[in-house]
Amino acid sequence: MSLELRGVSFTHRGADPAAGRLLDGVDLSVGSGEVTGLSAPSGAGKSTLLRLAALMVPADSGTVLINGRGFASGATVPRAVRQSVGMVFQSPRAAADPRLRLDALVCAPLDFRDGALRPRPRHHAERLAELTELAQLDAALLHRYPHEVSDGQLQRAMVARALALDPDVLICDEPTAQLDAETTAAILGVLADCAAAGAAVLIASHDRAALSRVADTMVDLSQINHASSA
Amino acid sequence: MFKPRLVPLVLLGLALAYAVLVPWLQPLDPRAVDLSAVLQVPSTDHFFGTDQLGRDVWIRSAQGLRMSLLLALLASVFSTVLGVGVGLLAAWRGGTVDRIAMRLVDVTNALPHLLLAVVIVALWRGQWWAIVLSIALTHWTQVARIVRSRLLAERTADYVQLARASGAPTAAIWCTHLIPAVAPQAAIALVLQLPHAIWHESALSFLGVGLPPESASLGLLLEDARGGLLAGAWWLLVFPAGLLVLVSWSTASMVDTAGPGRRRGPIPRLLSGLFTKGRGPLPAAGAARVDPSVRQSPAPAAIQSSNLDVFLPSTTGTDTPSRLLRGVDYRAEAGAINVILGASGAGKSLLLRTLTGLLPLGAGFTGNISINGRSRDTAGLAEARGPETVLVPGSAGTALNPVRTVAAQMRQTLKVARRPASRADVLQALRDVAIDESLAHRYPHELSGGQAQRVALGLGVAVGSRILLVDEPTSALDAQTIGRMETLLLARAAAGVTIIMITHDLELARRIADYVTVLQEGRVIESGTATDVLGDPAPPATGVRLGVPL
Known part of the structure; x- marks a missing residue:
């Protein structure tokens, strides 16, 4: 269970080539049981790096290794590999389908893995209870739609969703930006527990203080990014 | 509020009952000619009179x-x-398939509909299915466009990306995310096509290329009426034409395509109810009591609420709406920095949205x-928005218009605020709010989360309102940028x-707040000057309520 980036570079499509690359030759490695905190000023390319690491966007060059298996840019990624990567986005509003209730959002990865076409929360009552407890989400909120809960509550649901398949690699982009201090600590604790269970966890956040409490390693993106404009 | 929408629904219901029940209760052979009762004026025997062949117009109109x-419904469905099929295919396959499909749409749109329809009908003269086909083949393009563009937008949404990144099969993404996103729009398009199709069918029959003359359709009846009119038989024209107008008007106005501030018609509400399950009854939205007895303090607050309750319709099927804010007495001092603190879900964002009249739909x-x-x-809160108040929402990424550059959005903001918006003005306005010139020509997706915030x-500051409501302006920012935001806010204050x-961010609150209000579970539990509430050292109880481990 590990995540590794080797020489990953990225330029925004349509960006002025003179402005240079956003990311250039980034190397990063997160081993099993490790929590790595990633920090950088806004605009440095944190979110982009995480999307590259989660194999959501292809890099210009370089390789992303999940559990030691390498994927060069543009390689097809088997479904099983994707299912072993959990992801939490910065904005839960954008990451949650507004037409699905929270219970459906949380259990969707389980059903999609099993080949169902729509989430079936009723099939997963037990796992849902586990996950909501893990992410400290009030179970009474499970029957609400995203527009009926606050950003913080929704983010907890999105964390629960990311944990649904017991991911080997967990990639979190500002997972606690919308949360109060108590919940921030709790969520980071949940992520640390995942690492303790063997997962490789990569968290980007501005909240250095909170991050340093759980991270084994702190990485500054500007130190590992060779892009001239950074 | 619902009443105006009920009228077309009731009228349509009556027309439907008339069209179904009358021909069934009073069968009339269209070939039965009664020359003893030709062109009789409307009476109790013949409500709508009789035509040139002595047939009862009341029954003929119903037929x-x-x-x-029936033909219009079939044509709309088809x-x-x-x-939907073409739109789905174009968005799904993309590339060449998409280009071919869209050119086909252009070509179809470029041909005069009626001409194309007349050609199809003329090929299969008098066949009902030719009429259906001729209407369907000339009217599918709008739906295809709507479905395709909606799908293209939806496909790049974060939640679709997330599902894809976590290994969801394509079929599941379509069934769970994409199809539910377009289904209500396709359904509304269907309803909107009905009245149009009715007119088309009538036009074809009136031109004599529709159904055979012995059958009855509104168009044929109007055709018949031409001859009768010369003999002064106005009823031959008035009743079928009235029915045509009545039915197409009531079908069209059931659907209110919901401009801002307007209620949606019953059909879209029903349809969207099919896809997002029902909402319970709720007290009338925005039933604000304007209470003249509320005493104004000597120095009026910028914004003040008293006994404010906010409720959402229940989604769990019970009748009690969930009450999200309870009896909130809030007061924001003019010209000061008023900070609202509280744990997630305490109702902070909801309070700001309520104060600016931007409650979620149904609340x-x-x-x-x-x-x-x-x-x-x-309505008053909506009017105040812009001239007096402006809200900067929390999730900045989704608050920006994805298809316009930063500079274009600033220009639009200045225009709306009726301020000069030349190139130089826009750049100056961006500098005033500490946005680097290098960001001016980027689109929102080229900004990082912090830059977007x-x-x-x-943009909010540039509106120039005297009351600025900001939802978590610093949640995704590094220390340096927080510093710049702070400076900006202090300068505005x-x-x-x-x-x-x-x-x-308690530290931020300590640094810049003049007044602090603490919310918990929809109630104000503490408010006062910053030193009173956040006084150093903070009383332990306050720390717990603020959601801060001390």
């Missing part, structure tokens, strides 16, 4: 309406299915809200702007 509605409030000393109802705040800010 005609039934036929017209064209919607065709349009409502009771209680009194006054801005600059004047009591406001929902800075831009959103900058120094210029006399009232700032109401939500934050989770």
